[in-house]
Amino acid sequence: MSRAFDAIIIGAGQAGPPLAGRLSAAGMTVAVVERHLVGGTCVNDGCMPTKALVASAYAAHMARRAADFGVAVDGDVSVDMTRIRARRETISGNARNGVEKWLAGMEHCTLFRGHARFESPTSVRVDDELLTSDRIFINVGARALVPDMPGVHDVPTLNNTGILDLDVLPPHLVVIGGSYIGLEFAQMYRRFGSQVTVVEKGPRLVSREDPDVSDAIRGILEAEGIDVRTEAECIHFTPQGDQVEVGLHCGNDPALMATHVLLAVGRVPNTDDLGLDAAGITVDKRGYIEVDDQLRTNVPGIWAMGDCNGKGAFTHTSYNDFEIVAANLLDNDPRKVSDRLSVYALYIDPPLGRVGMSETQARASGRKVLVGKRPMTRVGRAVEKSETQGFMKVVVDAETKSILGAAILGTGGDEAIHGIIDIMSAGAPYTTLQRTVHIHPTVSELIPTVLGDLKPLE
Known part of the structure; x- marks a missing residue:
């Protein structure tokens, strides 16, 4: 049995469903193929479940620190892993159900459950059905790498899933x-x-x-x-x-x-069992699908989005991939991957928020660089919360006054970094942020202070 669609999307992760929504709203018939769980890594075994666990761990940590804040907690603090797991499953399950309902409500969209394999540049087989289209979008994500270490297959191990x-x-x-x-x-x-x-x-x-x-x-x-x-x-x-x-x-x-x-x-892309050879799609030596600045593969009519294209390994980069594809395809808006800032966070507590170049990269670039740094012990908001670990650091181009990058390791660092991200995205000089009034007491209010204390690299 063969069915023709205006578009086929392989994988229902962070880029797939929103693209299906845009294409469906434009009147196109769309087939979305998912072999496992709708929602992809973020919803099922990435951001949402892990941050739910981080939140439970933080609650336990703060309960043990209650006396530091003048709060009495009777008895030892203990955790119930069964309840923690149940909370995590509820959060992921609700998010997954929301994506499934979203797809089901799209007028021209059909969800296929099964494993998709290319049979040609315009056809994909899912079990007994052959789906055809002149537009195919690959959004299959990545999985945990099993390292080549002696004995690794002789013992039980866990991965992030x-x-x-x-x-x-x-x-x-x-x-x-x-x-x-x-x-x-x-x-x-x-x-x-x-x-x-x-x-x-x-x-x-x-x-x-x-x-x-x-x-x-x-x-x-x-x-x-x-x-x-x-x-x-x-x-x-x-x-x-x-x-x-x-x-x-x-x-x-x-x-x-x-x-x-x-x-x-590390991670490896889920590209080894898609029959990419049958479509003539090029991958690099690690298995990532090679794409251009608009996420097109070497085969006309086939795009790759999300972790499988090697252009980013985050939910936000996957979603931005969708935005780039949709802008070029539907909005006559020539957006490019190369315009994207490198932004990410490490969610230990306190978190690390990062954008752009590190100090090491700035040094290697040959630019004249200014650096400002401030410990969180001198950030009022951190002191008030008794969470003074870490520091904030901003790297600036001395000649253009543009911000090259920043790191905020400290309470609220994953949120405070966005003020710097926005200034960098707008292409404004660091003086714009330095002269901006911020709300007190916050972590963000100290960023202008850091910018006012920039010094040349030694």
């Missing part, structure tokens, strides 16, 4: 990977009450950040009792009864004994 299903508290959780996903789970499970060890092959955590940011993050985690092991050059695994022996080095150094192991060492 599997750990969400835990309803027990791991006595000792060993996290392999000292970057964004791993550190979020490390801190939350430490706050739930687990012993936690983070193992990182490199010399420092979150290596894409400046050394001062990495050092501060390590200090925050270690202050909560998380054991951090960097420069683990020979990570390997050996089963030991109901536990896992995690070796860190090539010699005979003592190994860790873990009850649970979380692998958080």
Whole structure:
């Protein structure tokens, strides 16, 4: 059986449903194909469920700190992992149901449940049905990477999806990977009450950040009792009864004994089983679909959006991919990926908000650079909340006065960073933000102060 559509969207993640909505509203018939859960990574095993867990962990952390605020809590603080999991499932489930209802309400949209595979540049098979269209949009996301480490297939391990299903508290959780996903789970499970060890092959955590940011993050985690092991050059695994022996080095150094192991060492695109060869679609050596500045593949009439195109690994970049495709296709608005600022956050507590260049990147660019920095101990809002860990830093081009990038590691950093993002997006000089009146008491109000104290790089 063959059915023709004006557009086919493979994957119902963050870019797929809104694009289906725009195309459907334009009068096009749209087929959306989803082989697993509508909503993609963010709704089902990414942003929403993990931030729900972060919120539960924060509640436990603040309950233990109640006396610091003059609040008495009788007895020890304990967590109920079954209830925490149920809360997480409810939040994800409600969001997923909302997306499903949204798709169902689109007048010209049909949702197909199954695995899509290309049979030609204009046809996709889903089980027994052949769907055809001159416009096909790939939005299949990515999954956790299983690293090529000795013994990794001989022991039970968790990834960012599997750990969400835990309803027990791991006595000792060993996290392999000292970057964004791993550190979020490390801190939350430490706050739930687990012993936690983070193992990182490199010399420092979150290596894409400046050394001062990495050092501060390590200090925050270690202050909560998380054991951090960097420069683990020979990570390997050996089963030991109901536990896992995690070796860190090539010699005979003592190994860790873990009850649970979380692998958080990167992601791989879900492109290996789509039959891309049948459509002639080009991928790079890591499996990411190659696209141009408007997210078109090398095959006319086929686009790739979201994590699978290697242009971003976040919900906000996936959604922006939809906006770029829709603007070019429907609005005669030539938007480009290269116009997008690099923005993201690390959701440990306190969070890290980031935009643009790091100080290290600015140094390497050869520009004349100014840097302003302020510890959160000198931010009134942080002092009032007794959350003074971290700092804010802004990097500016001394000649053009444009903001090159910023990092805010501290309470509210993930929100305060947006004032800088907006100024950078508008192309305004840093003096515009410096002269803007901000509300007191907030974290954002100190950004103009930082900009007023810019100094040349040493």
